Amino acid sequence: MLIAEQVEYRWGEFSIMKICVINGTPFKGVTHLMKEEFLKHFSEDNEVTQFYPKDIPPFCVGCKTCFLHGEEKCPHASRTVPIWSAIMDADLLVFAYPVYALRAPASIKSLLDHMCVHWLVHRPEPEIFTKTAVIITNSVGAPNGSAQKDVKTSLSWMGVSRICSCGAGMMGDIFVDEMTKKHRKMLESKMVKLAGKVKSLKPYKHMSLKPYILFIFTKIQHKMVLKSEAQPSLDNKHYIDHGWIKNR
Numbered sequence: 001m002l003i004a005e006q007v008e009y010r011w012g013e014f015s016i017m018k019i020c021v022i023n024g025t026p027f028k029g030v031t032h033l034m035k036e037e038f039l040k041h042f043s044e045d046n047e048v049t050q051f052y053p054k055d056i057p058p059f060c061v062g063c064k065t066c067f068l069h070g071e072e073k074c075p076h077a078s079r080t081v082p083i084w085s086a087i088m089d090a091d092l093l094v095f096a097y098p099v100y101a102l103r104a105p106a107s108i109k110s111l112l113d114h115m116c117v118h119w120l121v122h123r124p125e126p127e128i129f130t131k132t133a134v135i136i137t138n139s140v141g142a143p144n145g146s147a148q149k150d151v152k153t154s155l156s157w158m159g160v161s162r163i164c165s166c167g168a169g170m171m172g173d174i175f176v177d178e179m180t181k182k183h184r185k186m187l188e189s190k191m192v193k194l195a196g197k198v199k200s201l202k203p204y205k206h207m208s209l210k211p212y213i214l215f216i217f218t219k220i221q222h223k224m225v226l227k228s229e230a231q232p233s234l235d236n237k238h239y240i241d242h243g244w245i246k247n248r
């Protein structure tokens with residue numbers, strides 16, 4: 001496939017795997033417990049970089065500077081650039097967050113908004129096309145699907161090929177120190193299963209079908225926009241520089 005040759009193949013062995021964790025809450029509650037249980041199953045050689053809401057950029061101000069002049073010129077670049085670099089550097093991305101109002105919490109959404117510049121319709125990074133992402137969520141009882149979809153949608157539009165998710169409804173058991181043995185066991189076994197699934201995955205060399213189809217459409221869109229531009233925009237320059245479309 002087209003992308004395969006352009007992507008650096010890195011994920012050979014788990015012993016060298018780098019993990020980037022985005023924590024949607026600073027609270028050492030159920031989310032923290034689930035994430036720690038998950039990470040426990042990886043070797044100590046794995047390099048883990050973690051970000052918390054204090055590291056996440058404030059709400060996007062809507063200036064569109066990232067799209068037009070470069071993401072490094074974003075007013076929140078001091079927060080967005082280190083997170084994006086860690087994401088680029090990692091083999092496995094972990095998003096761990098509680099369900100708020102049936103959706104992802106604002107901390108996560110704030111980060112996702114700042115990452116729109118890396119969507120396929122703007123300036124995707126080919127290194128992300130073969131990464132694996134894991135979404136870990138929990139709620140007091142509501143279904144977790146919509147909250148997970150917030151992250152899934154963004155990652156798919158960035159071209160991430162493989163996204164695994166695991167959610168837990170706590171049935172009112174919301175404080176770790178008061179948690180029943182049954183619920184703790186349930187969380188532990190969910191994380192054993194999730195870690196086992198991730199660890200058994202074969203290295204990915206190709207972009208999967210869904211992002212690949214999105215990418216075909218975005219290439220057509222970029223080609224059409226290029227025709228009407230006196231000078232290629234940053235987005236189109238990115239596509240030209242990567243050899244995805246030809247300059248006129």
Ligand SMILES: Cc1cc2nc3c(=O)[nH]c(=O)nc-3n(C[C@H](O)[C@H](O)[C@H](O)COP(=O)(O)O)c2cc1C
Pocket residue numbers: 025027028029030031032098099100101102103138139140141142143170174
């Ligand atoms: C602001 C806020 C909104 C919430 N919204 C929901 C919700 O819509 N549905 C639900 O089932 N639980 C909701 N919860 C409960 C949390 O998802 C639940 O308590 C979760 O276990 C918290 O994880 P934590 O211990 O890591 O903070 C909400 C909690 C907060 C603080």
